[in-house]
Amino acid sequence: MNVYDQSPYKIKMDWGIRGAREAAKRKEIIIIVDVLSFSSTVTKAVENGAIIYPFPPGQxxxxxxxxxxxxxxxxxxxxxxxxxxKPSLSPFSFSEESKGRSYVLCSLNAAACVAASKHVPALFIGALLNAKAVAEAALSIQSKTGMPITVIACGERWENPSHEENILRPSIEDYLGAGAIISYLTGTLSPEAFVCSQAFVASKDQLSSLIKDCASGRELIERGFAYDVHYCLQYNTSSIAPILSDDCFISFHTDQKYKNSIHLFLEK
Known part of the structure; x- marks a missing residue:
């Protein structure tokens, strides 16, 4: 047994591209969380009927x-x-005018996590906006497959790291977003998932100030995008659970088959 795979728990939590890749090797259900702002933007875009293709290397x-x-x-x-x-990583750049249109959304963190883990029973995008909705969607797939759910906090990247340093910079907004989603998941929690959910529960009353004042929140605010931060802080305002199907994110529906791998997995 790999001591890092958080077995035999049904609900797990991990970080970044490596965590996503390892969960994919185990063929688990994955929820990618990048609160500021990939996950929030994808949720808003799909809510407005847009089709989103994630692309990792950047523009x-x-x-x-x-x-x-x-x-x-x-x-x-x-x-x-x-x-x-034009549309951007700002959630506000997607509206009803986006309906039926396809977009490629670049991201060094979340899209890279998607690219590393897309061959799984189901891959969802989660945020504070849709914490309950995405948890319920993942549980519906788990009830059919029996597979564990791993929630991935994307984190950020350090600028100009030296060759001996880690690239990943853990970020509290993704950790708390992951914890919000885990708080709605049922099943045995790994210690990593339990602590993450408890961090959210303990911080829930201060969520807004904590994320606005954390490094990622301050960065966006200082760049003039405070409105994006405020939008991404909304909690359970969306009923949309974006799911990867044919390399793009669309809205999940319980009675629909997806061209990712759910139906192929169930047929095995």
């Missing part, structure tokens, strides 16, 4: 080529979006 020529291949619009950076009015 390079490869992202443009991928967008062209998918027949999708490449989402721009926040700064460019202010000038052009």
């Amino acid at each position: 390079t020529k490869y992202a443009k080529e991928y967008a062209n291949e998918m027949g999708a619009e490449l989402v721009v950076g926040r700064g460019e979006a202010i000038k052009t009015g």
Whole structure:
């Protein structure tokens, strides 16, 4: 037994790309959490009927080529979006006008976690916005597959790390977002999942001030995107659980089959 796989628990919690990759090797149900702002933006976009293709490396020529291949619009950076009015990582850039349209959304953290773990029974995007909804969606898949659920807090990356340093910078907004989701999951909790959920429970009354004042929140606020932070702090305001299907995120429905791997998994 791998001592790091949090067996035999049904509800697990882990960090970053490596955590997502290891959960995928075990064919577990995965919930990716990046509160500021990938998860919140994907939730808002899918809520408005958009189709989101995650792309990990960032806005390079490869992202443009991928967008062209998918027949999708490449989402721009926040700064460019202010000038052009195009969609960005800001949740507010998606509205009813996004319905039925496809977008490629770049992210060094969350999209990279998705890329590392997409061959699983089900892969969801979770945030504070949809904590209850995504937990219920994951439990519905668990009831069919019997597989554990792993909630992945994406974290951030240190700028310019030296070769002997870790790249991952744990972030409390993702940890608390993961804890919010775990608080709605039923089943045996690993110690990692238990402590994460308890961190959320203990912090719930101060959630807004904690996330606004943490490193990631302060960074966005100082860059002029305080409205994004305030939006991402909303709790259980969305009933949407984005699920990966055919390399894109769409809205989960319990009576629908998905072209990711759920139906293939169930047929084995």
